Amino acid sequence: MTTSPLTAPQQHSDTPDETDVPGGEDQAQGAAELAVLQRAAGAGEAAAGWVRELAGRQGEEEHARALERVADAVVQVSGREIIPGSDGLLAEELRYTLAADVVLGASHTIGSLPELHRGERLALVAVCALAAAFPSCVLGDLERELTVxxxxxxxVTEAGRLATAAGDARVLPVRMPRTLGHEHGDPLDRLAYRRVAESASESFEIALHYQGGLGEEACGQALHNALAAAGPGIAPAALLRVADDPALGLEDGQWEHLHRIATELNLRVVEDLGGANGNGTTDTTQPRPA
Structure with a gap:
């Protein structure tokens, strides 16, 4: 006889459903809040680290101390000042420290401005404004607002660091551009040049041979072939020189993008310039000693 579904015994799982666990929803919410609070604290620590770098660059001790106070305040308001259930208000001292006139440093006492690169002042004000807003999130949707x-x-901290890198690069001494094949250049440059030159020479000779002589047309075709062979080697070398120039202050992603393009154009030349195929001081056309 088949048991009717209406009278079938209920099946019970040994594991209680999460929604039936007393306090389960509160625990999940508490874990989410803790995660976003930790994220806020991490962002504050990173921002404070950059501000301390600015402080370390100051020639005037008063400016350095003022920026150190800003860094300490950023850590405080992104950490222990964010207390769920509190009034979300900043103490007067913190409000003063994180005010927009942070970019003036201690100018009211020593009559000069902090040493900041172009772009750092705006990023510094933005760091202070955002950090000062953190505690007020407890009055609204803490998880959503604090995440944003x-x-x-x-x-903003990353933008500040980029401005710092670019500013530092701008004050570097101007360097003469390096070209492949310069007799006093880097040995790795000479190694890469030798590879490019050998490829171009081989293409030139092959084309000249098949063109049947030294006539104007034959030489023109041979030269065309030689340039076509040399181009994929010269181009990646130029890209690497640009990517490695500190005066550009490239981001890691930009640097990697240029290196990736260079590698796709000519892996062997990139390896030569990076030292993967030797140091360029020996003739790599000869067998290496065992």
């Missing part, structure tokens, strides 16, 4: 502010603080 922490993400923006991380972006």
């Amino acid at each position: 502010l922490a993400g923006e603080l991380a972006c």
Whole structure:
């Protein structure tokens, strides 16, 4: 006899459903809040680290101390000042420290401005404004609002670091450009040049041979072939020189993109310039000693 579904015994799982666990929803919410609080604290620590780098660059001790106070305040308001259930208000001292006039440093006492590169001042003000807004998130949707502010603080900090890198690069001494094949150049440059020259020479001779002589047309075709063979070697060398120039202050992603293009054009030349095929001081056309 078949048991009716209406009278079938209920099946019970040994594992209680998460929604039936007393306090389960509160625990999940608590874990989410803890995660976003940790993210905010991490963003604050990173921002404070950059501000301390600015402080370390100051020639005036008063400016350095003012920026150190800003860094400490950023850590405080992105950490222990964010207390769920609090009034979300900043103490007067913190409000003063994180005010927009942070870019003036201690100018009211020593009559000069902090040493900041172009772009750093705007990033510094943005760091202070965002950090000062963190505690007020406890009055609204803490998880959503703090996630947004922490993400923006991380972006602004990165923008500040890029401005710092670019500014540092601008004050570097001008260097003469390096070209492949320069007799006093880097040995790795000479190694890469030898590879490019050998490829071009081989293409030139082959084309000249098949063109049947030294006539104007034959030489023109041979030269065309030689340039076509040399181009894929010269281009990646130029890209690497650009990518490695500190005066550009390239981001890691930009640097990697240029290196990736160079590698796709001519892997062997990239390896030569990076030292993967020897140091360029020996003739790599000869067998290496065992």
